[in-house]
Amino acid sequence: xxxxxxxxxxxxxxxxxxxxxxxxxxxDGALMAALRDEKGCDARGLEIEPSNVASAVAKGLSVVQGxxxxxxxxxxxxxxxxxxxxxxxxxxxxxxxxxxxxxRIGQQAFVSFPNxxxxxxxxxxxxxxxxxxxxxxxxxxxxxxxxxxxxxDDFRALVQDGKYVQEGQWFLSGDKQTGxxxxxxxxxxxxxxxxx
Amino acid sequence: MSEDERYGLNRQVRLLGPLPLDSGxxxxxVEYAYETYGTLNADASNAILICHALTGDQYVASKHPLxxxxxxxxxxxxxxxxxxxxxxxxICANVIGSCLGSSGPATxxxxxxxxxxxxxxxxxxxxxxxxxxxxxxxxGIERLHAVVGGSMGGMQSISWAALYPERVKSAVIxxxxxxxxxxxxxxxxxGRQAIxxxxxxxxxxxxxxxxxxxxxxxVARMAAHITYLSEAGLTEKFGRRLxxxxxxxxxFDADFQVExxxxxxxxxxxxxxxxxxxxxxxxxxxxxxxxxxxxxVLAHAFKGSKTRFCLISFDSDWLYPTSESxxxxxxxxxxxxxxxxxxxxxxxxxxxxLLENPEMNRIVDGFLKAGEGR
Numbered sequence: 347x348x349x350x351x352x353x354x355x356x357x358x359x360x361x362x363x364x365x366x367x368x369x370x371x372x373x374d375g376a377l378m379a380a381l382r383d384e385k386g387c388d389a390r391g392l393e394i395e396p397s398n399v400a401s402a403v404a405k406g407l408s409v410v411q412g413x414x415x416x417x418x419x420x421x422x423x424x425x426x427x428x429x430x431x432x433x434x435x436x437x438x439x440x441x442x443x444x445x446x447x448x449x450r451i452g453q454q455a456f457v458s459f460p461n462x463x464x465x466x467x468x469x470x471x472x473x474x475x476x477x478x479x480x481x482x483x484x485x486x487x488x489x490x491x492x493x494x495x496x497x498x499d500d501f502r503a504l505v506q507d508g509k510y511v512q513e514g515q516w517f518l519s520g521d522k523q524t525g526x527x528x529x530x531x532x533x534x535x536x537x538x539x540x541x542x
Numbered sequence: 543m544s545e546d547e548r549y550g551l552n553r554q555v556r557l558l559g560p561l562p563l564d565s566g567x568x569x570x571x572v573e574y575a576y577e578t579y580g581t582l583n584a585d586a587s588n589a590i591l592i593c594h595a596l597t598g599d600q601y602v603a604s605k606h607p608l609x610x611x612x613x614x615x616x617x618x619x620x621x622x623x624x625x626x627x628x629x630x631x632x633i634c635a636n637v638i639g640s641c642l643g644s645s646g647p648a649t650x651x652x653x654x655x656x657x658x659x660x661x662x663x664x665x666x667x668x669x670x671x672x673x674x675x676x677x678x679x680x681x682g683i684e685r686l687h688a689v690v691g692g693s694m695g696g697m698q699s700i701s702w703a704a705l706y707p708e709r710v711k712s713a714v715i716x717x718x719x720x721x722x723x724x725x726x727x728x729x730x731x732x733g734r735q736a737i738x739x740x741x742x743x744x745x746x747x748x749x750x751x752x753x754x755x756x757x758x759x760x761v762a763r764m765a766a767h768i769t770y771l772s773e774a775g776l777t778e779k780f781g782r783r784l785x786x787x788x789x790x791x792x793x794f795d796a797d798f799q800v801e802x803x804x805x806x807x808x809x810x811x812x813x814x815x816x817x818x819x820x821x822x823x824x825x826x827x828x829x830x831x832x833x834x835x836x837x838x839v840l841a842h843a844f845k846g847s848k849t850r851f852c853l854i855s856f857d858s859d860w861l862y863p864t865s866e867s868x869x870x871x872x873x874x875x876x877x878x879x880x881x882x883x884x885x886x887x888x889x890x891x892x893x894x895x896l897l898e899n900p901e902m903n904r905i906v907d908g909f910l911k912a913g914e915g916r
Contacts, residue, residue, distance in 0.1 A: 421875050421876070
């Protein structure tokens with residue numbers, strides 16, 4: 347069993363055994379495989395990158411090649427216990443609509459994203475005067491898939507605007523969990539659990 | 543098992559029927575020519591049914607008796623292949639309506655002792671599947687480990703899952719659709735008209751004189767063959783290159799390589815295929831619309847389905863484009879079915895599924911193996 351990415355491990359640890367799970371942007375299916383093998387979950391995936399889909403299907407996972415921005419509409423209301431969107435929100439065309447979709451399809455939704463307000467990003471912009479390139483945001487501004495950079499406070503505001511219930515929050519700094527205090531400044535990465 | 547007459551290469555069986563057909567008619571007896579590969583295990587749980595395409599046949603992994611060519615899917619089926627004859631018991635039967643030994647317009651109508659010709663009942667894809675179910679009953683197979691098909695075979699594969707959900711554990715549907723589009727019907731109509739316009743067709747009663755409408759069938763094949771390829775594929779293979787000549791002849795001989803190639807495709811096809819079968823099978827495909835029987839809602843065809851689905855499309859296939867596969871995927875998602883889907887990249891159009899494609903093999907292999915643990 348290969349080690350999961352830290353944000354995925356948090357999600358895996360907090361999913362009830364035997365759940366029905368839709369992993370949107372599931373990559374090569376590492377989280378899905380862990381949920382299936384360790385928690386007996388019925389996991390389905392959506393992934394845009396062909397080679398990732400092939401790897402996931404070859405692992406025996408049910409993964410559909412598609413675009414989260416357009417293909418979620420086909421999934422019925424409340425058809426999953428959890429919808430998962432890990433490190434993908436900031437790449438979607440309309441993150442607000444995406445949240446609506448997640449909580450339409452899933453009873454609950456896990457969302458993880460890199461925090462654009464982390465101090466390293468802030469200082470890079472402040473002192474470098476150029477769009478930050480960091481460990482979690484490794485591409486240049488012109489070729490990054492991240493078209494909607496978001497901070498933890500931005501996300502909290504969006505949750506409030508959408509009248510969603512926040513049922514969990516976890517923060518990561520350098521692969522280690524950190525506290526909630528000043529998370530918007532100190533966390534590189536955030537994981538939220540929401541309910542519609 | 544090898545003692546069992548029902549299993550092996552070049553099998554032939556006459557099932558009494560009658561097989562009730564969608565048209566209201568019935569077919570009896572139902573003749574079947576088929577092949578099996580590998581060994582059926584003790585609990586008959588390792589059977590894979592392969593459904594062939596329009597002009598395909600039962601020789602999926604053995605030499606074709608008329609052309610002497612290798613089986614049409616040896617890249618996918620055989621020892622150590624994704625459909626592994628060391629592990630699986632593979633069945634491939636000539637579809638009813640065809641002409642390689644199964645009931646069709648060229649076989650004998652028991653009422654007249656003459657070939658059926660156009661008195662053969664018009665079939666649907668569902669009829670073909672129900673007939674295959676009769677064959678599986680005969681072979682002692684209650685539940686398939688998988689049903690696999692490309693193109694028209696994919697239509698049968700998805701119909702299997704809709705008609706007999708409890709008999710299909712996994713379904714693989716490659717380069718296919720849940721309904722025939724207007725464009726596909728249109729191309730088929732061109733082919734049928736070419737056959738029926740051949741004076742030798744004579745209302746389909748040409749068997750006695752052994753003088754079939756070869757010209758019409760060859761033209762039908764030429765037109766259809768274009769739809770199996772792609773513009774990019776044709777350009778890569780032939781471009782505007784001339785055939786065995788330095789300059790244009792200013793005549794109507796096959797100046798271009800692509801013309802020569804198509805003529806060859808047409809001519810060689812008539813040696814192995816019956817014109818009336820071509821009419822009947824294209825008609826069955828045109829009538830295919832899986833949603834129709836479910837109030838127009840495709841998802842209803844898969845309500846509560848426990849079958850696992852794997853769909854594959856090819857980006858250069860304009861006959862059964864990716865959008866058709868996506869329609870099926872969305873319906874399966876809506877029904878809550880377990881589905882995997884992938885669009886593969888290949889320049890060879892619809893025919894891609896018959897050609898070497900390591901990614902396709904990897905996906906089918908992984909999908910089938912994952913189903914074996916359950």
